[in-house]
Amino acid sequence: MSKALKPADARMGGVVFELERFELTTGAGWLLEGRWFGVRGRRFMRPTLTLTGDGRETRLLADLAHKPWGPEEGQPWEALFPGEIKNGDLAEAELTVAPDITIALPVPDGEAAGSKKNSRSGMETLSREIAETQREIRQSKRALASAEAERSRTAAQLDALVAEVAELTRAGEEVQHERDQTASERDAAVNARKAAVEEGEAARSAAERALAERDAAVAARETAAAQRVAALAARDEALSERDASASARETALTERRDALAARDQAISARNAAFSARDAALAACDAAASERDAATAARQEALAEREAMQSASQRLQSELTEEKAARGAALVMRNATVARHGGGYPPRLTGAVATAVVLAIVVVLLVVIGVF
Numbered sequence: 001m002s003k004a005l006k007p008a009d010a011r012m013g014g015v016v017f018e019l020e021r022f023e024l025t026t027g028a029g030w031l032l033e034g035r036w037f038g039v040r041g042r043r044f045m046r047p048t049l050t051l052t053g054d055g056r057e058t059r060l061l062a063d064l065a066h067k068p069w070g071p072e073e074g075q076p077w078e079a080l081f082p083g084e085i086k087n088g089d090l091a092e093a094e095l096t097v098a099p100d101i102t103i104a105l106p107v108p109d110g111e112a113a114g115s116k117k118n119s120r121s122g123m124e125t126l127s128r129e130i131a132e133t134q135r136e137i138r139q140s141k142r143a144l145a146s147a148e149a150e151r152s153r154t155a156a157q158l159d160a161l162v163a164e165v166a167e168l169t170r171a172g173e174e175v176q177h178e179r180d181q182t183a184s185e186r187d188a189a190v191n192a193r194k195a196a197v198e199e200g201e202a203a204r205s206a207a208e209r210a211l212a213e214r215d216a217a218v219a220a221r222e223t224a225a226a227q228r229v230a231a232l233a234a235r236d237e238a239l240s241e242r243d244a245s246a247s248a249r250e251t252a253l254t255e256r257r258d259a260l261a262a263r264d265q266a267i268s269a270r271n272a273a274f275s276a277r278d279a280a281l282a283a284c285d286a287a288a289s290e291r292d293a294a295t296a297a298r299q300e301a302l303a304e305r306e307a308m309q310s311a312s313q314r315l316q317s318e319l320t321e322e323k324a325a326r327g328a329a330l331v332m333r334n335a336t337v338a339r340h341g342g343g344y345p346p347r348l349t350g351a352v353a354t355a356v357v358l359a360i361v362v363v364l365l366v367v368i369g370v371f
Contacts, residue, residue: 014038029082044097052092
């Protein structure tokens with residue numbers, strides 16, 4: 001059954017440890033299980049279990065395997081403390097997880113100190129009373145240390161308040177001094193203002209007279225300036241008219257020079273055009289003469305070619321006829337020789353003559369075809 005435990009330090013009243021299990025395990029050590037409340041955002045140091053028995057204290061450090069330094073609000077928390085102290089010798093147990101968080105744990109098996117007193121000897125009772133006294137002394141020391149720390153903080157706050165009061169007093173004195181000095185300066189400023197007002201009145205009268213004199217001088221100066229401006233305007237107008245006349249004359253001269261230059265250019269262009277025209281006409285006449293000569297030469301060449309073609313054809317015809325006549329005469333001569341030779345039989349002689357005539361005819365046909 002769980003039991004809610006609170007730290008011995010009164011300032012940590014919001015922290016509660018709900019104990020669920022605290023026992024000695026076989027061969028492992030002391031096992032502690034429970035839940036923490038009021039420790040949101042805090043981080044524990046390595047938990048320490050302080051066991052008191054037979055007037056001796058034994059401090060056991062928690063095994064890091066359970067990661068006991070990061071408690072979560074209301075979540076299961078577990079720590080294992082390896083140690084050799086026996087359950088029967090245990091009289092008091094305390095759990096320390098932070099400098100300001102120490103929880104007094106009940107002795108395992110729920111045995112109270114009064115029930116054990118009847119079963120133990122006087123020495124054990126004395127040891128338990130000594131342990132209880134030591135525990136109360138430790139709690140008193142922690143409370144004294146807490147009170148001392150609180151007194152130190154209060155003393156420091158008091159010193160700060162005293163220093164602040166002294167600073168405020170000094171500032172008030174400085175403000176009073178500055179206020180008195182400001183009042184003296186204000187009176188001096190009022191007197192100076194009165195003197196300045198009187199001097200201002202006199203200066204204003206003198207200024208008014210000076211302004212009247214200045215206005216008269218300004219009016220005279222403006223009149224002279226107006227006359228000067230009128231004279232300058234008349235001079236400028238005369239100069240403008242003179243400049244306009246000179247400009248018009250220069251413009252007329254320039255236009256006359258431009259007209260003469262244009263006329264000269266026109267005359268030069270006309271003469272150049274006439275010269276180009278004469279040259280073109282001469283070139284045209286020369287080209288016409290060359291064309292006529294070329295036409296005549298072409299006609300002569302054509303006539304000569306036709307004459308040469310006619311002569312060539314005539315010579316070709318004559319050559320063909322002459323070759324045909326020579327062939328026929330040769331055939332006839334061979335035939336006559338063969339007839340009057342008497343050396344060959346008549347039938348053989350006729351056949352030879354026929355073959356010779358045929359060969360001659362073929363040769364003539366070939367010759368005629370080649371030419």
